[in-house]
Amino acid sequence: MLNRLKKIIFYFIFINIFNASSAQETLINIEKEYKSKTILSPDYYEVVARYAQILLVNDKIDDSFSLLQKEYKTAKKLNAFGNFAYLKSIESLQYSAIGEREKSKISFQEARINADKTSNFNIKGFVCYAGGWLAIRDSNEIEAVDYFLKALKYYDLETDYRNSARRKSVIYHELAQIYADWNEYELQEKYTIKTLDSALQQDNQDAIFSAYMAVGNMYEKQLYENPTNEKLRDLVELNYLKAIKIYHENEMIYPSDYSYVTINLASLYIKYYPDSHKEKAREYALMAQKVTNINDEPNHISSILEIFAEIALKENNKKESKKLFIEALDVLEKSMKKNTNIELSIYDKLIKIESEAGNYKEALAYQKKYLEVFKYVYDYKKLIHSKKIDADYEKKLQKKEYEKLQLISDKKEQQIQLLNIQNLERETQFNNLKLIEENQAKKLALSELGTQKKQQELKLARLETQTKNKDLLNYQEKLSYKEQINNFYIIIIISIALILILLLFLLRQRTKRMIDKENSYKLAIEKEKQHTKISALTSLLDGQERERERLARDLHDGLGGLLSATKLQLSDLINKKKDSQDDELKTISDHIDFAINKLRKVSHNLMPDLLIKYGLEAALKEFANRMKNNNLEIHVTFLSYSNTLVTDKQLFVYRIIQELVNNAIKHAQAKHIIIQLVEETNFYQITVEDDGKGFEVNNLEFKNSAGFINIQSRIQFLKGTFEIHSQKNLGTSFEFNFPKK
Structure with missing residues (x-):
């Protein structure tokens, strides 16, 4: 610490x-x-x-x-x-x-x-x-x-550029790391390049080393998304080699960072370069091993051991590879904060090694550990995502509050400016009033002289006004008549337009009501068809289950009892047999034993008693144990399952999985089948995967088969959906989910 x-x-x-x-x-x-x-x-x-x-x-x-x-x-x-x-x-x-x-x-x-x-x-x-x-x-x-x-x-x-440049360089680095975690690759690239440019301007060798390391890491993340892009691959190698060169040319104080770069470079040669580069990978892994302390950096040590194990695997030395992978896991346990990506990668390789060696029990054990780690990572990522959403929401609230306060501040500032303007206007008005008083005194003397002149002019004007008034009255009468005619025409035009608009509105409303009525009728018919289809499907599936139950009971009670009685009689006859009849009677007895076992198996497939008594999980695990053999492994996993699914739906799920497993065994020639049920908050998700020969999903013959139609019908009854992913020689994955209610 x-x-x-x-x-x-x-x-x-x-x-x-x-x-x-x-x-x-x-x-x-x-x-x-x-x-x-x-x-x-x-x-x-x-x-x-x-x-x-x-x-x-x-x-x-x-x-x-x-x-x-x-x-x-x-x-x-x-x-x-x-x-x-x-x-x-x-x-x-x-x-x-x-x-x-x-x-x-x-x-x-x-x-x-x-x-x-x-x-x-x-x-x-x-x-x-x-x-x-x-x-x-x-x-x-x-x-x-x-x-x-x-x-x-x-x-x-x-x-002070020199002082601020150093700190800006570190901030660029921190922002690049955050945007990398958010998968914002454009912003990550922007600040990573800024980090490198700033470090080169300062000529700070430590900063340059860290910047080249960050640039290489950035391109490596992009390479992970595009593994065939050789340009990205070479950019990753170039920047990591530059960082290593800087480290060797200067006295550095961060051996763990040097270890990180050399490990990444070795891993790059293993994952993305041809096998001819494995010696380069070994060289850089050894360089990392020299500067790494197991007590301080267990994650680095485990990464180095993983690289050596990968090299051994490429050299077909599976025994040494397995030993190194297990040693890497042991070292990883010493870490205060384990790198789950390394842990998952090692478990995945161990599963592959044990499966190829035929050690399916050990492979299954590693598979379980892999699933445990994967579930932990999945839950942790969901928690981090939830925290991020909460933080984002809080940030938006704070931003809105800030904008509100800023708006209030702007309004107050505007009020102050308005008051200042009003004060200036009042001062201007006061000065203008003084000037007006002086002008008015001068104008008063002139106005008295002008008044006398105007009185004479006024008399003449009155005479002219009288004449003009008469002409104006005549003109106004003509204008008024024209306005009345125009208003009449306007009222008629507006009335006609309003009537047309009303008629169009009524026609549109009537058309809309007819369309709505037609749509309602179609929707009612569709709902009735759906209801009839579900009712028929329910009756059919219930009838099938009742018929299965009757057949199972008849076979068990009728033919089963008869075969058991015949077995007892034959056993009594064997006890009284003659030596010459020994082989024949033994053969007949074996045939009857086989028939009884076959009858029990058929009866159990028709109606699984374990499902009724103990529930879906116990029934599926018993089914998996019954179906697996030396050439077939079936793994059943239940995650977060609370066993609250009603019995009818459990039976439908059981039948769907039973049909999928039988298809994988019969048609796909699978060696491994994984059955996984995950209970989420509002729905169940079931996945059935196999490593068989696969098929064309769009094949009409497959979609029209009785088995597929039965599966589709049961999923429809559960109100669920399904997806099929399959490729030739790569296996098949069938995933379906349905709501809890």
Whole structure:
């Protein structure tokens, strides 16, 4: 745990301090630098942060936190809000690294509050970066992305490019990792390339090594989706080789990362290159083995052993391969956090080896372990997906609240601007009033002179007005008459248009009602047909089951009893036999035994008593045991089954599986059959798979067969659906599901 802690903190220090050959040497160098600085030094608080971090790495935890507390108290007294926020961010990161989550949250909250009081974009960006780092450790990736993007915005505003570039490079790396987990390959590629470009600009060899490793890993994920793409394969190899070259040319302090790259490269040669590259795979696996400590990196050790096992398998040395696979599993058990992908891969290879060797019992045991691990991974992924959805929903609520507050703020700002404009308008109006009073005094003197002139003009105007009024009255009368005529025409046109629209509306409504009535009639007929079909199907299936039950009872009670009585009489006759009749009577007795066993088997197939008494799971397992032989293995698996399915439906499921298994044995010549029933929240899912010779799913002869029609009818009765996947010589998978209610 301590070594893991050191790795986390060292990765964080990677963005703040120079390279050193060891943690102890780095501590000595930074301690000297800290003692040589004063509080007036421009980089004093950055040195304090580095000193506190390296103390924590060297297990001097109390000294580290004491130093931070002393320095941020001093910063608070000086009202240095930015420096206080910076040191509080460092403290929150260190608390998180040692598992003190609550203290970490309190420190980060204080850092955020004080970061808002400073105008230093570098410190604002660092606080946001710390928030993203903490959010990732709390599995809140959505919040982490939000913090990282805010940090990038602040660093883009920072004038000190050298300092901000280092931290932006780390943020690019974190964003690339998150988008990789979300399968957002375009965004992953964008930030991975940014990480590499930033590292090359800084000429930081550690950052370049990590960037090439990340680029190689990115292309490897894309290669997994397109395994035949040789261009992607070669890009993966090129970037991993560049990372290894950087590691060899420089003194690196991350052997586990070197191990990770060499393991990935060896695995690449095994999975995606021809067998001629197996020696390259062995070479890089040995290189990884030299730098890997089994106590610190059991996942890496198990990966190395898996590669050696794969090489042995390619060399047809199955005994050595099996030994290495088992050893890899044992090492994997020592891991605090097992890599389930490695575990599943190893179990899959062991199943294949044991199956090819004919050790079906061991193969079955590995298959069960494989299913257990797969179920755990499946449940865990569902949990993570659920948490992600909840976090996304919470983020949207917060965004809506923020938008609401922003809208209120904008409205208040608009109100303030409006008040300012109104004040300016009032001042303008007041000045205008003064000017108007002066103008009015001057105009008053002129108006008196003008009044006399106007009185004379007014007399003349009155005479002219009288004449014009008469002409105007005549014109208005003509205009009024024309308007009345136009209004009359307009009213007639509008009335006709309204009548037409009403008629069209009524016609459309009548047509719609007729169509609705016709559709309702068709729907009622279809429902009646469906109901009749289901009733007929129910009667047919019930009749079949009753006939099966009667035949089973008649065979067991009638013919079975007769054969048993005949067997007893023959046994009595054998006791009284003559020596010359011994062979003949023994043959007859064997024939009767065979007939009795055959009769019991037919009777049980007609009506499974175990299903009625103990339920579907017991009946199917008994059926599987009865049908399997030296050339056939049948595996039955029930997942999350609560045994609440009603007996009638259990019988239908039993009949469907019985028909599918009989078809696989009769037509597919299968050697392995897997029957799996999974009970989900609202439905049941049943899968029957075989490794037989397969068939064409679209074959009309198959779809018209009596067996397929019986299966289809029973699934329809269960209101279920089904899918068939089959390929020649690759086997067949039949999957159907139906609702619980």
